[in-house]
Amino acid sequence: MKRLMTLPLALLLLTGLSSSDAKLTERQRALHALNRLAFGARPGDVDRVMQIGVDQWIDQQLHPESIPDRDVDARLAQYDTLKMTDSQIVAKYYMPIVEARKARKENATQEDLRKMIPPDQRPQRVVAELNSQRILRAAGSDRQLNEVMVDFWMNHFNVFAGKGLDRVLLTSYERDTIRPHIWGKFEDLLMATAKSPAMLFYLDNARSVAAPENRPQRAQRFIEQMAGNKAKQGGLNENYAREIMELHTLGVDGGYTQKDVTELARVFTGWSITRPEEGAEFRFRPAMHDTQAKSVLGVRFGAGGGIEEGEKMIHILAHSPATAHHIALQLCQRLVADNPPKALVDRVAKRFLQTDGDLRETVRAVIDSKEFWDPQAYRAKVKSPFEYALSAVRAVGGTVDNPLPLARELQKMGEPLYGAQPPTGYSDKADAWMNTGALMNRLNFALALASNKMPGVRVDTTKLGTIDIGTELTAETKKTIEDRHADSVTTAGLILGSPEFQRQ
Amino acid sequence: MSIDRRFFLKSSGLALVAGGLLPNVFVKMANAATTKGKKTLVAIFQRGAVDGLNVIVPFGEKAYYDARPTIAVARDQVINIDDFFGAHPSLVSIAPYFKDKSLAVVHAVGSPDTTRSHFDAQDFMESGTPGVKTTEDGFLSRALVCKHDQTASPLRAVALSPALPRILSGSGGAVAMSNIAQFGVQGAADAQSAFESMYGSASFEATKILKSAAPAKLQPENGAVYPNNQLGNSLKQIAQLIKSNVGLEVAFTDVSGWDTHAGEGGAQGQLANNLRNFSDAIAAFTKDLGSRMSDVVLVTMSEFGRTVRENGNRGTDHGHANVMLVLGGGVKGGKVYGKWPGLGAGQLFENRDLAITTDFRDVFSELLAKQLGVGTLKTVFPSYDVSPSKWRGVLA
Numbered sequence: 091m092k093r094l095m096t097l098p099l100a101l102l103l104l105t106g107l108s109s110s111d112a113k114l115t116e117r118q119r120a121l122h123a124l125n126r127l128a129f130g131a132r133p134g135d136v137d138r139v140m141q142i143g144v145d146q147w148i149d150q151q152l153h154p155e156s157i158p159d160r161d162v163d164a165r166l167a168q169y170d171t172l173k174m175t176d177s178q179i180v181a182k183y184y185m186p187i188v189e190a191r192k193a194r195k196e197n198a199t200q201e202d203l204r205k206m207i208p209p210d211q212r213p214q215r216v217v218a219e220l221n222s223q224r225i226l227r228a229a230g231s232d233r234q235l236n237e238v239m240v241d242f243w244m245n246h247f248n249v250f251a252g253k254g255l256d257r258v259l260l261t262s263y264e265r266d267t268i269r270p271h272i273w274g275k276f277e278d279l280l281m282a283t284a285k286s287p288a289m290l291f292y293l294d295n296a297r298s299v300a301a302p303e304n305r306p307q308r309a310q311r312f313i314e315q316m317a318g319n320k321a322k323q324g325g326l327n328e329n330y331a332r333e334i335m336e337l338h339t340l341g342v343d344g345g346y347t348q349k350d351v352t353e354l355a356r357v358f359t360g361w362s363i364t365r366p367e368e369g370a371e372f373r374f375r376p377a378m379h380d381t382q383a384k385s386v387l388g389v390r391f392g393a394g395g396g397i398e399e400g401e402k403m404i405h406i407l408a409h410s411p412a413t414a415h416h417i418a419l420q421l422c423q424r425l426v427a428d429n430p431p432k433a434l435v436d437r438v439a440k441r442f443l444q445t446d447g448d449l450r451e452t453v454r455a456v457i458d459s460k461e462f463w464d465p466q467a468y469r470a471k472v473k474s475p476f477e478y479a480l481s482a483v484r485a486v487g488g489t490v491d492n493p494l495p496l497a498r499e500l501q502k503m504g505e506p507l508y509g510a511q512p513p514t515g516y517s518d519k520a521d522a523w524m525n526t527g528a529l530m531n532r533l534n535f536a537l538a539l540a541s542n543k544m545p546g547v548r549v550d551t552t553k554l555g556t557i558d559i560g561t562e563l564t565a566e567t568k569k570t571i572e573d574r575h576a577d578s579v580t581t582a583g584l585i586l587g588s589p590e591f592q593r594q
Numbered sequence: 595m596s597i598d599r600r601f602f603l604k605s606s607g608l609a610l611v612a613g614g615l616l617p618n619v620f621v622k623m624a625n626a627a628t629t630k631g632k633k634t635l636v637a638i639f640q641r642g643a644v645d646g647l648n649v650i651v652p653f654g655e656k657a658y659y660d661a662r663p664t665i666a667v668a669r670d671q672v673i674n675i676d677d678f679f680g681a682h683p684s685l686v687s688i689a690p691y692f693k694d695k696s697l698a699v700v701h702a703v704g705s706p707d708t709t710r711s712h713f714d715a716q717d718f719m720e721s722g723t724p725g726v727k728t729t730e731d732g733f734l735s736r737a738l739v740c741k742h743d744q745t746a747s748p749l750r751a752v753a754l755s756p757a758l759p760r761i762l763s764g765s766g767g768a769v770a771m772s773n774i775a776q777f778g779v780q781g782a783a784d785a786q787s788a789f790e791s792m793y794g795s796a797s798f799e800a801t802k803i804l805k806s807a808a809p810a811k812l813q814p815e816n817g818a819v820y821p822n823n824q825l826g827n828s829l830k831q832i833a834q835l836i837k838s839n840v841g842l843e844v845a846f847t848d849v850s851g852w853d854t855h856a857g858e859g860g861a862q863g864q865l866a867n868n869l870r871n872f873s874d875a876i877a878a879f880t881k882d883l884g885s886r887m888s889d890v891v892l893v894t895m896s897e898f899g900r901t902v903r904e905n906g907n908r909g910t911d912h913g914h915a916n917v918m919l920v921l922g923g924g925v926k927g928g929k930v931y932g933k934w935p936g937l938g939a940g941q942l943f944e945n946r947d948l949a950i951t952t953d954f955r956d957v958f959s960e961l962l963a964k965q966l967g968v969g970t971l972k973t974v975f976p977s978y979d980v981s982p983s984k985w986r987g988v989l990a
Contacts, residue, residue: 294855297907325906329855332912336711348710348944502772504756511850512641514713525758526797527771530778533789537781570791574784583781584788 112465119144121560122468125594126425127151127457128234130481131560133553148457151235152450154273162231169219176262176287177369183213184258184366213257218494220251220261221507225493228480239272239453240264241476242424244508247283247338248515249292251508255370256292260508263288276417276447277408280338284404285372287363290330293513296362298327298355300380326380331355333513339407341416350387356380357391357399408447414439417452420518425456427470428519434461469562469593472520475503477594478532482539482586483547485560492546499544503531524592533587540583554582561591633889634836635965636845636879637734638825639720639761640872640896642853643712645910646917647902647937647948648865649685650699650930654678657937661903664860665910671861675699679930683861684869687877688921695928696880696887697921698988702932703952704898708944710912712853715897719954720761722975731764733955734844736974737962738766747841748799754828754847762846769800774831775810777801809838818882825849826875833882836890843966852896856907880921888923891965891989893957899948902937914947918957924964924990931986952986953978960985 120139124131139147190206267286271279290296331354360379374397383393418438422430441455542549555578653669672680673689691697707724718724722733751768762768771777778801779786812834820826828847835842900910935949943949955975962968971980
């Protein structure tokens with residue numbers, strides 16, 4: 091069988107390449123680009139990219155809006171919830187839960203409650219369709235870099251589908267909050283997440299209320315009306331204020347204090363959502379807002395302010411050098427190496443600041459760097475479960491008929507989509523994924539996939555002997571596999587399970 | 595440039611060094627490992643920062659009730675321990691172990707670092723080096739390295755999770771698995787041997803032992819019924835590993851859902867439900883192991899406590915000191931250890947949180963030394979003054 095393994099360079103990787111003048115070949119460059127900027131190579135992709143020219147292909151990928159994606163669009167047409175607004179989804183898939191809770195008898199169990207909800211209105215459908223579209227797009231979209239960056243930003247601004255209302259808010263969150271902004275200005279993306287019902291609910295800001303003594307006059311009665319007696323005790327919730335600085339912008343060492351967290355929480359009071367029966371949409375509620383004077387990160391606000399305080403803080407956070415550094419570091423960790431060179435991170439951060447947080451230019455700065463193309467970066471990163479599973483499906487030219495078994499496989503491997511509970515999301519470093527147990531799951535997946543036994547994915551086993559599987563094996567692995575004299579199915583399974591294919 | 599390429603070199607990771615097939619070594623290993631009487635330490639991490647003040651309630655403190663008008667657990671609802679502290683009523687299933695003195699509490703315990711970031715605080719607690727972010731391995735892994743043992747089993751340290759947690763990462767030889775019954779390559783023998791030579795046989799020793807010992811076939815004993823949740827499932831499998839004598843010394847699992855910023859509840863509600871699941875899983879584990887519990891110590895931990903005062907959403911925000919439970923053989927239980935700093939004005943850390951009077955490293959130092967026989971704690975907790983004089987005497 092024909093494979094991409096022509097070069098003795100592969101062995102050097104194991105012995106520690108000195109930072110050399112060695113350069114990747116054009117073929118390796120194409121494979122590297124497909125591994126890092128796409129979900130791996132499908133049969134023939136390496137040749138295709140070489141034909142277009144690696145740099146030209148990257149340029150196209152940086153402008154996904156210019157790439158037609160009709161096949162995937164056609165596939166996604168079957169999923170109704172993907173086209174529904176937040177309010178529509180909430181009405182159809184969440185209100186039945188609310189109604190059932192109201193109507194249930196005192197000793198009703200979870201199971202009783204479940205039975206009260208019509209099967210075609212269960213919220214699981216929303217999350218299942220969301221999983222399906224992500225997997226289908228990663229597997230088949232021609233806008234591959236776009237899907238890589240969606241994965242990156244969804245993880246950066248993580249929202250957990252398991253938290254109550256969020257299971258029905260994530261569709262719009264990904265479609266309307268994340269996707270339209272990932273090639274624009276960081277401030278716009280940050281603002282969109284800050285005003286998204288999904289994030290406001292996930293990090294509890296929707297229910298953060300000014301302390302009674304700091305509320306506008308006559309607001310108390312309104313608050314009680316709005317949320318019943320529960321809100322009598324209403325007060326500050328620091329969760330979002332902390333995470334927007336620690337995770338979304340400045341980074342944990344970004345120079346803020348506990349006092350800043352509390353003060354920023356006061357700034358964001360009133361950034362809330364309407365009740366589910368009103369569609370769970372973003373609403374600034376002046377009555378919940380802390381109208382007293384405050385000071386965050388040295389910025390002073392006089393008494394009597396409103397939503398503009400939070401908007402100003404988002405502008406300041408988005409333009410902070412600490413934020414530039416934090417975003418640069420995370421992008422480099424995702425695209426280049428677990429511990430990226432400081433000089434690279436500094437350069438990318440500088441580009442972020444120079445371009446007013448232009449995310450296309452910032453990503454381009456990572457890809458255009460010499461570090462990205464350094465032979466030391468080649469195959470230096472371990473694939474996450476999502477990257478691994480999807481790159482394997484692509485490598486054998488698999489057709490995804492039903493994405494849900496793959497979604498379950500990702501759960502088994504430790505990376506269920508929309509399933510990261512902590513606001514940190516999933517790790518972009520190898521340490522988080524690599525251990526014997528995880529390896530067993532991957533090897534079993536590789537063998538099942540290659541023998542066409544992975545449910546939901548169709549693999550033409552008769553073609554396995556004639557295709558390039560998108561990796562470059564070391565001579566050692568090549569020999570190990572050839573010594574088995576196995577059939578093309580087992581051979582393909584061994585390649586997909588090989589240490590080289592775990593890496594990108 | 596410093597691109598990280600350690601990964602292939604790690605014993606627990608993907609070794610690229612092709613090893614021989616050495617089929618018999620595993621049999622020997624398996625035999626060496628099946629020595630009875632190995633002592634085991636089981637650690638449960640409550641991720642998300644459990645509200646320790648509502649787990650072991652200082653009902654003797656008026657300030658506790660003042661600070662928590664809607665979520666305090668009433669005096670007549672707690673399970674009394676010592677007329678000052680009482681356990682949350684949801685802990686009823688483990689309450690008998692207070693009585694028979696196999697369950698102890700350490701209160702006002704935690705990590706001295708002041709971060710209120712879940713991520714950082716968990717990281718510091720698992721690395722065992724509060725405030726130091728560059729530590730590469732976890733402290734339980736370092737403890738295993740210190741206790742180097744030729745006959746140690748490839749299953750000496752197991753994390754019941756899909757990925758290896760920080761606390762066990764490093765060269766201690768821990769493995770992670772979420773299902774002990776499905777651990778191993780399921781395909782043809784030929785494929786297995788090929789993968790073995792690609793990754794090195796070390797990665798596969800554990801699977802062979804598991805295959806021959808078949809612990810997953812063991813049924814819970816003594817009428818133990820595990821709750822059908824993730825922690826129950828993990829503890830059931832840890833019990834199976836212990837009962838099948840595969841040489842388990844350290845087991846780790848985690849349980850989340852403790853980040854109760856809103857609607858925490860008091861004697862009933864969100865935290866109460868989580869605590870009931872938590873307690874029932876631990877009670878089933880203890881019952882299942884029966885007399886084998888004499889060789890087992892189970893300890894619970896969480897990254898930090900929660901604010902003394904409830905917040906505007908009837909929940910609590912990120913705080914400082916917390917509570918740890920220690921259960922098992924040799925535990926001098928039935929009481930609450932540690933100096934109580936009080937909840938009154940002027941007694942709180944940063945005027946909002948329970949202050950720390952016991953460093954979590956002092957609790958773990960004692961457990962590692964007495965339960966596992968780890969001699970050189972200096973490398974387990976570098977740059978910390980490990981001194982038996984600071985131990986609370988939780989273990990005999």
